[in-house]
Amino acid sequence: MASSGSADERSGAASRPARATEKPSKAGDKLSKAEDKLKNAEARLDIAEAKLDSAEERAQASMATEEQANAEVNVAKAELGVAKAKVKVAEAKLGVAEAKVEAATNDGDRARAESSVAKAEVNVAKAEVNVAKAEVNVAKFELGVAKAKVEAATNDKDRARAESSVAKAEVNVADAKVNVAKAEVSVADAKVNEAKFELGVAKAKVEAATNDGDRAQAEAGVADAELNVADAKVNVADAKVNVAKAEVNLVISRPHSAELSRVFESYLQTLKDEVVRASQARNNAASKTNSPMAAAVSPRPQQSSGVLVVPASAVVSGASGDGYLDYYNQVTRKGRYKTADESEVAPFRSELTSEQETMADSIPKGQRTLEADLQKAWVDFLQKQTKNIPCRVCSSPDVATLDQYKPDIVLGARDPYRDGNIACILELKRSTKKFAASALGQLFSYLDKLLELSPDRHFCFGALVNCFNFHIIRAYRCGTGFIHFETIIQGHLGSGAPLVRLLTMEPSELGFVDLRVNIPDNDGQPLYYQPYCFLGEGRHCKAYKGYFHDKPAVFKIFKNEAAMKQERDMLNKLGSAKVENVPVLKGYSKGHPYCCVVTPVGEEFATPPTRHELSMLLDVLKAAHKAGLVHRDPLPRNYFRVGSKILFNDWGSAEEIRTGQPVVPTGWPCEQADDMIGESEVVPQFRHDLEMFAKGIFLRMVRKGDWPNDLRSTDFWDEGYLRSTWRPVLNAARSLPDFLTGSPEDFVKNHDGTYEGFRNILLKSYSRLLAHGPTLF
Incomplete structure (x- = not known):
């Protein structure tokens, strides 16, 4: 075709390369402008945060009720200003991402840039949700001002005017909540677009596949992506329902019954059309995958090992108000419930002994008038079988169990018994019919809470039992952290073998912590303790929760005596120096297992630390630096919350600065201080703590996609965004000089300005970092 074209066409073709060389330049200019907008937006965010700090200071100084209420309004408005500034930052980042799409010079870079655009759009929508929530807070505080004026009114006229303001303020609150709901719809829509993009990527992989194996794997990826799209659309529908509910509340605050009727009809239509349609699409998508979700939502014949089959309509009925049914629907919708192959479950394959057969024959059967009668029959049965059951059995009135949940019967460790060492739950139902979805949802809730309270236990069991039937469920924690549920077996009590196998399993199969440590008392007499809950594992030790002198404590079990003594000595030095917010040593062992007992018991940071x-x-x-100690591993895995305070943990790697002895660096190279990288040994310095602290905070706050693929690589600290916004923080840490001679306390005092400079620039950059939306916590 080119040879048959006109001279003009050939001339145009010849000119195209010149224009092509111009395009990257224009794209680069656009990218540069977008990055400038991002910097300007971040600067405005700094100004907004400064205004917020000022407003908070004025609010703290306010005394009178009305003055305090007005000050709180100003704080809320300042927070609104910060939220709006964060929207501008998110929009600027979206602009940068879009510019990178245009600047991309190959398909791989373009695909990554387009993925960043989709994620940036989600972040913009999330930031707009925060703006809407801030507007709700402003409206609420303005309502507080109006109510304060009512209290301050000294005559009927002022009171009537103030009460009118209260009514208007209540409408404003409801109106702002509608805006929040609408903004959340935008977030859900953005997530749909993100899921669609991933679906496009998955389909492209199918087209690019060069063999049957790759094609099958790519097609499975398409099915999963289609399921994610469908699930995201369900979230959109749910968000629209929330909008309708918020509109109902808004109209209730106004005297317009006709409008209330219209909005309520809109709510019902949204509930019927959007949710049902989206749920049906999700179920269709699930049926195309090999995931457990297909088993959970696809109608099929009853299996011999027993899985509860629920009509598809039950998934979207949800209007019953039954929280357990709602939980069942949530679990099945997320694909976290299936039927197990009984042949794979070892504890249920064994033959019964003669004692177990006798036990199976005596399991309570037959109709009871009251559920209390059924429970009494089971308590009597279990008490008679104590010698055959390796666990302690407690009924609900005898023991505080799982927070707000009170299962009928729990099986726990015999000695010592603690609430957290429950491993099996029996829930009794008087009904003679098959178990309803809500009954399974109830057991799911109990087992979910049990695993939440027992992080060492990867699985636990529960059984629903009525007058004629039983249903045994196993709950297990998968690699993603979600709790999944599977039916082991269900059947008639005439064959009580599965229940007997469950009740007589060994403690290790039920998931107990098998640990006993000897901590001498003040007189040197051995006292034995049994921790009951695994907390976590580090390089030097494993941590368990237990009771020490009847108070919660952490039992740290070390790999060797030297590691135990190192931790013990460092904690003693911190205690002598009166360093706060560090573990307090309560006792330690004299032999194996090597153990230190410390308090308090902290909780992991489920959300990012506040400033x-x-x-x-x-x-x-x-x-600690004043006391002459370098932590050497000051990374987020060692930070915990204790109520309103914090706990800086794991001092087993700490070193005294006075020794000046080289040690092996800790952490991955990407986490280490610059002058530790690549060194087989290094003399620890105070600045290393500060630099690693800053790097650790950043690496826990960045998006998952930005986590370095190679943890040994450190190049990313000097590239793009990190170079401009986070490198100054690291430089501030590195400005602290080496400790050479003299007192560590004098050193810290002499360089107090350097410490405070590092603090200020870190907190400033950290606030900006939070605006980008942390995802790893």
């Missing part, structure tokens, strides 16, 4: 918490963590490092 105040981050400052408290820095205070711990600074106080």
Whole structure:
């Protein structure tokens, strides 16, 4: 075709390369402008945060009720300003991502850039949700001002005017909540677009496949992606329902019954059409995959090993108000419930002994008038079988069990018994019919809470039992952290063998912690303790929760005596220096297993640390430095919350600065201080703590997609966004000089300005970091 074209066409063709060389330049200009907008947006965010700090200071100084209410309004408005500034930052980042799409020079870069655009759109929508929520807070505080004016009114006229303001403020609150719901719809829509993009990527992989194996794998990826799209559309429908509910509440705050009727009809239509349609599409998508979700939502014949089959309509009925049914629907919708192959479940394959056969024959059967009668029959049965059951059996009135949940009967460790050492739950139902979905949902809730309270236990069991039937469920924690549920077996009590196998399993099969440590008392007499809950594992030890002198404590079991003594000595030094927010040593063992007992028991940071918490963590490092100790592993895995305070943990790697002895660096190279990288040994310095602290905070806050693929690589610290926004923080840490001679306390005092400079720039950058949406916590 080119040879037969006109001279003009050939001339145009010849000119195309010149225009092509111009395109990257224009795209580069656009990218540069987008990055400038991002910097300007971040600068405005700094200004908004400064205004917020000022408003908070004025609010703290306010005394009178009405003055305090007005000050709180100003704080809320300042927070709204920060939220709006964060929207601008998110929009600017979206602009940068879009510019990178245009600047891409190959398909791989373009695909990655387009993926960033989809994620950036989600972040913009999330930031707009935060703006809407901030507007709700403004409206709520303005309502507080109006109510304060009612209280301050000294005559009927002022009171009537103030009460009118209260009514208007209540409408404003409801209106703002509608905006929140609508913004959440936008987030859900953005997530649909993100899922669609991933679906496009999956389909492209199918087309690119060069053999049957790759094609089959790619097609499975398409099915999963289609399921994600469908699931995202369900979330859109759910969000629209929330909008309708918020509109109902808004109209209730106004005297317009006709409008209320219209909005309520809109709500019903949304519930019937959007949710049902989206749920049906999701179920269709699930049927195309090999995931457990297909088993959960696809109608099929009853299996011999027993799985509860629920009509598809039950998934979207949800209007019953039954929380357990809602939970069942949630679990099945997420594909976290299936039927297990009984032949794969070892504890249920064994033959019964003669004692177990006698036990099976005596399991309570037959109709009871009251559920209390059924429970009494089971308690009597279990008491008679004590010698055959390796666990302690408790009925609900005898023991505080799972927070707000009170299962009928629990099986726990015999000695010592603690609430957290429950491994099996029996829930009794008087009904003679098959178990309803809500009954399974109830057991799911109990087992979910049990595994939440027992992080060492990867699985546990539960059984529903009525007058004629039983249903045994196993709950297990998968690699993603979600709790999954599977039916082991269900059947008639005439064959009680499965229940007997469940009740007589060994403690290790039920998931108990098998640990006994000897901690001498003040007189040197051995006292034995049994921790009951696994907390976590580090390089030097495993941590368990237990009771020490009837108070919660952490039992740290070390790999060798030297590691135990190192931790013990460091904690003693911290205690002598009166360093706060660090573990307090309560006791230690004299032999194997090598154990230190410390308090308090902290909780992992489920959300990012606040600025105040981050400052408290820095205070711990600074106080330890004054005491002459370098932590050497000041990374987020060692930070915990204890109520309103924090706990800086794991001092087993700490070193005294006075020794000046080279040690092996800790952490991955990407986490280490710059002058530790590549060194087989290094003399620890105080600045290493600060630099690793800063790197650890960033690496726990960045998006998963930005986590370095190679943890040994450190190049990313000097590239793109990190170079401009986070490198100054690292430089501030590195400005602390080497400790050479003299007192560590004098050193810290002489360089107090350097510590505070690092604190200020870290907190400033950290606030900006939070605006980008942490995802790893």
